[in-house]
Amino acid sequence: MGIGDKPKFDIYIIFTYLALIAIGWITIYSAAPVKEYSTIFDFNELYGKQLLWIGLALFLGIIICSIEVKFYERFASIIYVISILSLIGLFIAGKEINGAKSWYSLGSMTLQPSEFAKAATALAVAKFLSGINISVKNIRDLLIVGFIIALPALIIIPQPDPGSALVYGAFFFALHREGVSLWYLSLVLVAIGIFLGTLAIGSLWIGLIVLVVVVVLFMLSRKRNHKKRLPKPKISHYLAALVVCVLFSLVSKSIFDNALADRHRDRINSVLGKIEDTQGVEYNIVQSKITIGSGGWTGKGLLKGTQTQGGFVPEQETDFIFSAIGEEWGFLGTATVVILFMFLIYRIIIMAERQRNQFARVYGYGVAGIFFFHFFINIGMVLGLLPTVGIPLPFMSYGGSGLWGFTILLFIFVKLDAHRMSYEH
Template sequence: MAIGNKQRFDLYTILIYAALVFIGWISIYSAAPVVEYGSIFDMDELFGKQMIWIALAVVIIIFLLAMDVKFFERFGSVIYIISLLSLLGLFVFGKEINGAKSWYSLGTMTLQPSEFAKAATALAVAKYLSGIHISLKNTRDLLITGFIIALPALIIIPQPDPGSALVYGAFFFALHREGLSLWYLSLVLVAIGLFLGTLLIGSWWITLIIMVGMALIYMLSRKQRHKNRLPKPRKVLYIILAGLCVLYSLSTNYIFNNLLEDRHRNRIDIVLGRVEDNQGVGYNINQSVIAVGSGGFTGKGLLQGTQTQGGFVPEQETDFIFSAIGEEWGFMGASLVIILFISLIYRLILMAERQRNQFARIYGYCVAGIFFIHFFINIGMVLGLLPTVGIPLPFMSYGGSGLWGFTILLFIFVKLDGHRMSYEH
């Protein structure tokens, strides 16, 4: 796709975007709680309102692609600061919906600034890391980068909106591409594993597993040392590491019972199988799993899903939109959506790797990471594999803020990539 004679925009990415938006709108039309389906342009219904958001998203795309590409790098920090101010303003001017003060009320519509903060943070991270003499191997630069990423998340958590804050873990992918060791990710995965393992089998069993595991690792390291003539492993380091893991495991129950809210504890308990609550907190997940499972291979057909048409899945047009696809389009339709998302993420990585500008490459990896986290957590949540944390499915869940936020996030990178291509054609 070309605009003018200088820039060529990645057609594959644009087509995938259009396909996901279209499938999302059809699914919202199907999942919308209406008695009788009238005109698709009925602006009193969710699907009619979504058409307005889609039309305005097209305007946003045209605006972004027409902008000077240098604007994003030059004003990335300013955009980030404005985004932080918009998040802080919620504590004073925000509108509370479903127990969270995450929206601004603008007449008949609401705006959720956290959806736009992801793009702003990606721009800020890309701008800082692309600076001269900046390296993640430098402790100071690493801490500043971590602060840039953590600050909006820390503002979002007390709204409370832990789901949106969780997405900021996606920036690890960009940091790893720029030199951050996988050791940091390993620490996070070990912490999650110890936390969940302690909840499932208890801290004493986890302590035994830690001791045995650390002893095996120590013996293997000694064996490798003799084989490859490496320095002798320090036993005290393994003892300290094992002790820290044990202390963390022993503190898990206190963290779980005193620092998490009841609804989050209940959702984790349900996913881990510690409790069954198909009529209470677990109702959403249970009905969602029933809906997806009942779709079979080819689905029940558009507007024919009993769970969807009966309104049994709460919030189906937003966070649980994938369950409508699974029921009415079946395994084939659900697989198509998954393939489209995987294709988009893979395409974004390829586009990021071909960038000659470090700012564009870092931003591209941030975008790919954010889409992956949203896709992975939302699908896992709908299938009952992960707790319900209120993360929308990009381009498909109902809502103007989400659609516009993801559109801005994606098409800034399409613009940056188009600018690169202008030098090759």
Template sequence: MLRENQRRFKFDWIIIILFLLLVGFGYLNILSASHVGEIESYFDTSKLYGKQLMFLGLTFVLIVFILSFEAKFYERFASIIYFVAMLALIGLFIFGKDVNGARSWYGIGSMTIQPSEFAKFATALAVAKYISDLETNMETIRDQLRVAAIIFIPALLILLQNDAGSTIVYLAFFFVFYREGLQQVYLIIALSLIILAVLGLKYGVLITAIISTIILASVYFFRRKKRGSMIQYIIVLLVAVSFSYGVRLFYEHGIKPHQQNRISLWLRLEKDPVKLERMKKAEAYNLIQSEQAISSGGFSGKGFLEGTRTTGKFVPEQETDYIFSTVGEEWGFLGTSFVVLIFVFLIIRILYLAESQKSQFSRVYGYGVASILFIHFTINIGMVMGLIPTVGIPLPFFSYGGSGLWGFTILLFIFVKLDSNKINEW
């Protein structure tokens, strides 16, 4: 299992360099966001920047460990790794520690470990293993349901632990399924449901029903060939209206008040100016401070350790979910553009290498890695800039935390290992 491979591996150094740029620049911003007063020692583990430096040191040990295994190990033991990860998630209900209202951590002395961060790479491995074993393109409903269950199980366990942000990440696998042959109709259905949900919340069920009727009537009358029975269109309309109504009920009775307020602020549902101002102070405080920090950075930023809102601790949780606001204030438009470009290049590079794989397992896993990073990157930056509702989700390789850093590192470097050892050489 751990025996030394005789030939020399050729790792993709572009991915490794992009990774180093992200963790290095991320640490500088964690240092800026977490330090108070004069920095006496960067290795002071009583400070967040000292702990993060320790996490970084252990990360490089972890990378060596990951790369020391044979590439075939990750395919052979994918199911076992997934099973262990699910047990770790289940164990949280008994031994877990509550942090900020979510039961998502194990307490180990003064440290905490978040299993959901490791469940992502385990699920990506399991999905890749199942799809590659099919030797088909998920053509049957049975196969589609089984592979959907692989991602539904961890998503449900994490949701039950009150960690909605991490649950959303599992939508990333939809991109993987689409690449592997999932019919286009599923994509259309998914986009339609998202639009219906937003319309139902923003304009109400009646307006949504009218819009849906107009669209379906237009499709029916202008689609001369294969238009189908009118009964089918009526059924689709009823389903659309029922779904919109269900989303409205869930919004009003199925989620917590602070979650309602976040959605309300995002869609601008509240009309009462007094209540709106109260909601902003309670639920949008982080966002408002984050936006002000980013905008104050201008083109080139205020300089490293010179951000007044960052050093003044105006933005809560700035070293974790809101770390991008530190980049905006201290490094400006140039710094934020640099971070965005690095992530874009990394994701494109992973997709390019995934397409070059001769093993379906490696290709599917590569798409899983790219999709997970894309969802995290898009949601985190969109959240910090107020483009999407606030959810607790870190910026990969950038936000403070050992579990997140190690989870993303394992996710990425398993693919680096798979890419270094192509199927034709196994």
């Protein structure tokens, strides 16, 4: 028993959380399609339901903060296993909404287990990496942690919900913090490059480009060899890299054709410029940009946005909620939200860095990475900078599962942070 026994909850992060939730609810109130003559507490309406979800989320936050702090580390593995089982169970008992079998039906409610699996995976990763004699520099350990991260993603992809699976890439930031080289990131970027490149111009051209790049790199490394800064390059390594790249390029097309749903193919083709269709595939993005752009400096005012009130942007209360903020609150509103998210992530990083134990730090980086991915992919999509990937904006998009998942994710960390002085191995 020492000074740190009394938990010190980080007030800044909680206020940021509450601010985002409040802005989110007001925006849902404005953006969700409403029948005439309904009140704020009408639980048949989306904003009424969301009010209920928010209440439950706050309750959940309090519960999380009340549980003994050691629970999360001790039970991390079990939580992870339960989470994986719940994802697998979707294939048997899942309910299909919008073409994806990602939901459990509980009476009139639906739950999306993939929203909770993020927190479970973050716990499992933190637990594993904080184990004795575990290091990401060790290839075997790296493979194990890679498996822990990839398993839920691989289960989610065929539901199909590749958007949610993509988020697991966020754990790279946590791994990097623990010592994984940036080279792995560049490997991923090369893989994405080859994948999209193959779809755009075909395997033959990609093969040729890879060949040229490998040859150039090889020549460069031979030159640098004279300065003895790198070990002598072995030609076999370069050949192996070339073969792997070409093989990956060859299978890219079949991955694209078989692993993805039509709508995902359309979105990728749209970004590649293979589809020119402002009414179909690109309609969302075109309308989203009109909605945001027409907001101006200060917006048209709550419930005054013609785009938002007219329902021109599909899914505006969920994935495209940011566009409603843009129209009704203008640049002032969108900049506030962007800065709030930046502050949230900065704050989590700062908090993670001040942890004394590795478990809390790894978990904190996992949380920061996941929020960053959602922030980056969602707003990037709404602004038309990235292809359409259906993932929600944390705390703001409509939906109980998402809100609870993010609340659990954040508040476990808030709880860990609150006990940072007393909580050690």
